[in-house]
Amino acid sequence: MNLTIREALLAFRRAPLLSALSVTTIAFSLFVVGLFGLVAVNLQDALRGVAERVEIVAYLLPGTPIESITLAEKDIEAFPEVQSAVYVSEDSALARARAELVEFRDVLQELERNPLPASIEVRLKPRFRDAEHVNDVAERLRGFGFVDDVRFGRDWVEKLDRLRQIAAAVGLVVGAAFAVVAIIIIGTTIRMAVLQRSREIAIMRLVGATNDFIRRPFLLQGAIKGMLGGLVAVGLSYAAYSLINRWLIQAAFFSHAQALAIVGFGTLIGLFGSAASVGRHLRRV
Amino acid sequence: MIKFTNVFKAFPKGGLALKDVSFHIAKGEFVFLTGHSGAGKSTVLKLVYADEPVTSGEVRVSGFNVAELRPRDVPxxxxxxxxxFQDFRLLEDRTAEENVAFALEVTGARRSSLPARVMRVLTQVGLAAKGQAYPRELSGGEQQRVAIARALVNEPSVLLADEPTGNLDERATRGVFQLLRDINASGTAVVMATHDLDLVRQAPYRVIELQEGALVYDSSVDEPRDQAATP
Structure with missing residues (x-):
């Protein structure tokens, strides 16, 4: 077996307690980051769910010929922002109202004439569901001669926009803060591992080991610890997610790529933390 | 082999550890480095193996100009x-064999060549039977023998020994000293720092004496004297 790998693995056997402590510390640091990530993922999901309901309704003048409507429907669907445009006739509008507004069923039953206008309901593609694009599309819909009025929750869309921006900013700041704390804690545990072996490092240098030779097992060891910590963190996050899902609210878990990113992040922190600690140690002695 | 020319070494906090020290040690020589504690013996050795930077003057060791050595060439x-060393500096969690093999491994020696080379030097220091023992299972004298085996395994041209018998009882001291003499007899130069004058008197080797950082006596240059001035 390669000497670097052997020395790195040997370190786990020689100092099992310190190694376990390092892995645990990395795991819990990343777990905190992971929990925050879970909140972020679920918040994003929730916001996306809300955004899906962003809809623009163009009410049509009574008596608009169906040919014009069908043609307009095609035109609107061809807008780059538009995902779908659906024609709702007067009759189906009434039927829907009867089904949805149960309290008013009696009133609706007794109507002699259908008071509801026909409409085209426009749904935008996900990336265009913000205030600017919604306004823009609404404006274009108003351009059709037979469109009486265009409605959408303007305030509501703008609020959603702001909410999204705030969530992104908070996510970035808090996530970065947690990551920095994790890096500091992990760096400290790796520093302990280096100090614990400072005698060994001194002897290695006396017998003519190059700095690279001394560094390599530490880097590998750091990366392994980081990876193990990352795996444990994902496991802990999954346990937390299961509990929340079962007792509190329906939540989503990380995608495979996101889980892999946490493990990768742990590995990188372990690697760079070791590089920094060993580098500093080698420069000082 | 080892040549000091007008070497000065300043302490980091001021004062001089070595003052204008010059000497030349030839290939295959055995030299005692004597003097009180703090006279500068260890400093001379540290300059030889580039553990401390030279303040001024020239230090040449086996073709290396130590004062101008780049850090990456130190290994x-x-x-x-x-x-x-006096305190052996063995790795406690490795066997005698592993301690010796370690010095070979760091130089990138082929793994297949290790066992034979390790066994050869352990035999040379008389510990062939104790290769599997950990340092804590060995006596002081035996631990120093392991350290000497580790020093020899790369076939150095010079062996530096800083108070190698300082932690040993009389019997072990005699054994280790005899081992160093044998090593010297087979062609390796030995520089041994010691303040054990009994040892120095036992053998007809060259003596370099330091006092407060200055070279005060060199038996290869100065008149012989019955007894060194230091205790």
């Missing part, structure tokens, strides 16, 4: 030297 210098 190459050390592979040409064997170094032994």
């Amino acid at each position: 190459m210098l050390r592979r040409r030297l064997g170094i032994v």
Whole structure:
């Protein structure tokens, strides 16, 4: 077996307690980051769910010929922002109202004439569901001669926009803060591992080991610890997610790529933390 | 082999550890470095193996100009030297064999060549039977023998020994000293720092004496004297 790998693995056997402590510390640091990530993922999901309901309704003048409507429907669907445009006739509008507004069923039953206008309901593609694009599309819909009025929750869309921006900013700041704390804690545990072996490092240098030779097992060891910590963190996050899902609210878990990113992040922190600690140690002695 | 020319060494906090020290040690020589504690013996050795920077003057060791050595070349210098200390400096969690093999491994020696080379030096220091023992299972004298085996395994041209018998009882001291003499007899230069004058008197080797950082006596240059001035 390669000497670097052997020395790195040997370190786990020689100092099992310190190694376990390092892995645990990395795991819990990343777990905190992971929990925050879970909140972020679920918040994003929730916001996306809300955004899906962003809809623009163009009410049509009574008596608009169906040919014009069908043609307009095609035109609107061809807008780059538009995902779908659906024609709702007067009759189906009434039927829907009867089904949805149960309290008013009696009133609706007794109507002699259908008071509801026909409409085209426009749904935008996900990336265009913000205030600017919604306004823009609404404006274009108003351009059709037979469109009486265009409605959408303007305030509501703008609020959603702001909410999204705030969530992104908070996510970035808090996530970065947690990551920095994790890096500091992990760096400290790796520093302990280096100090614990400072005698060994001194002897290695006396017998003519190059700095690279001394560094390599530490880097590998750091990366392994980081990876193990990352795996444990994902496991802990999954346990937390299961509990929340079962007792509190329906939540989503990380995608495979996101889980892999946490493990990768742990590995990188372990690697760079070791590089920094060993580098500093080698420069000082 | 080892040549000091007008070497000064300043302490980091001021004052001089070595003052204008010059000497030349030839290939295959055995030299005692004597003097009180703090006279500068260890400093001379540290300059030889580039553990401390030279303040001024020239230090040449096996073709290396130590004062101008780049940090990355220091390991190459050390592979040409064997170094032994009073406190042995063995790795406690490795067997005698592993301690010796370690010095070979760091130089990138082929793994297949290790066992034979390790066994050869352990035999040379008389510990062939104790290769599997950990340092804590060995006596002081035996631990120092392991350290000497580790110093020899890279076949150095010079063996530096800093108070190698300082922690040993009389019997072990005699054994280790005899081992160093044998090593010297087979062609390796030995520089041994010691304040054990009984040992110095036992053998007809060259003596370099330091006092407060200055070289005050060199038996290869100065008149012989019955007894060194230091206790």
